[in-house]
Amino acid sequence: MSFTLATWNINSVRLREGLVARFLQEEAPDVLCLQECKSPVDKMPLEAFRSLGYAHVVARGQKGYNGVAILSRLPIEDAGDRDFAGLNHARHVAARLENGVVIHNFYVPAGGDVPDRTVNVKFGQKLDYLTGMRDWFRAARPHKSILVGDLNIAPREDDVWNHKQLLRIVSHTPIEVDHLAQVQEAGGWVDVTRQNIPKGQLYSWWSYRSPDWSAADKGRRLDHVWATSDIAAAGHDSRILRDARGWDQPSDHAPVLARFDL
Incomplete structure (x- = not known):
């Protein structure tokens, strides 16, 4: 099976239904994973996407916040979800392709503005969420799996516009990078994007404040495509x-794509 997979934090699927439709029509990925849908599932414009050929959907929604969805032209079955750190947030959903590959779609908490859990509850929740992911993958020992989503961390020095200036900025602090590395190691995950594009500055998010x-290009690579080591070599064309x-009224994130031959 050969398929193209895309991940995109859409920042409200109802507000940006037209952008999703444009992306599906112009890029035609076989599977699109959306984060920050900000909608209950029954309010998501899924019929519009089905009319474009994306007949298979697995989603978890939440009014006004969070929300993750997997749209597919290929048959998929619901593979469940996890509520890490006991937040009761719709931040994870998984789907299984007919060839047995499991796709995990994540929206990791952003973590607020201050990188100190003693004064910022949201930052502590982010670290706890990542710890929960690590512990689950360590126990589950995933194989034949792909993990995508807005992980809200830019791990490498060349994943941000200025490494030194962002060391104390949430999304690039050493403690966050270390927590993400533990998640990656626990699941045996390979960063497919950087496997395919190993060198150079690479961003998927640019602030609305700019x-x-x-022109400023003060970006960060917050959105990721990973695969377990047993299938990572099948990922290409990232x-x-x-x-x-x-685009008009855009998300502050851009879609990340990769093709897999499995």
């Missing part, structure tokens, strides 16, 4: 659709 995001960040 008046000219493209890319980030930077242009989508410049």
Whole structure:
């Protein structure tokens, strides 16, 4: 089976239904994983996506916040979800392809503005969520699996516009990077994007606060495509659709894509 997989934090699937439709029509991924849908499942515009050929959907929703969905042209079955750190948030859902490959779609908590759990509850929740992911993967020992989503951490120095300036900024602090590395090691995950694009600055998120995001180019790579080591070599043609960040009323994230031959 050969298929293209995309992940995109859409920042409200109802508000940006048209952008999702445009992406599906222009890029035609076989599977699209969305995060931050900000909608209960019954309010998501799934019929519009089904009309474009994405007849298979596995989703978890929440009114106004969070929410994750997997849209597919290929048959998929619901493979469950996990509520890490006891947050009762719709931040994870999994689906299984007919060839047995499991796709995990994650939206890791952003963590607030202050990288100190003693004064910022959200930062502590983020670290606890990552610890929960680590412990689960350590016990489950996943294989033949792909993990995608907005992990809200840019781990490498070249995943941010300025490593030194962002060391104390949530999403690139050493403690977050270490927690993410533990998740990766626990599951035997390979960063497919960086496997395919090993060198150079690479971003998937640009702040709304920048008046000219493209010219300033102060980005971070917060969105990821990983695969377990047994299938990681099958991932290729990774890319980030930077242009989508410049569409009308865009998400602050751009889609990340990869192709798998399995």
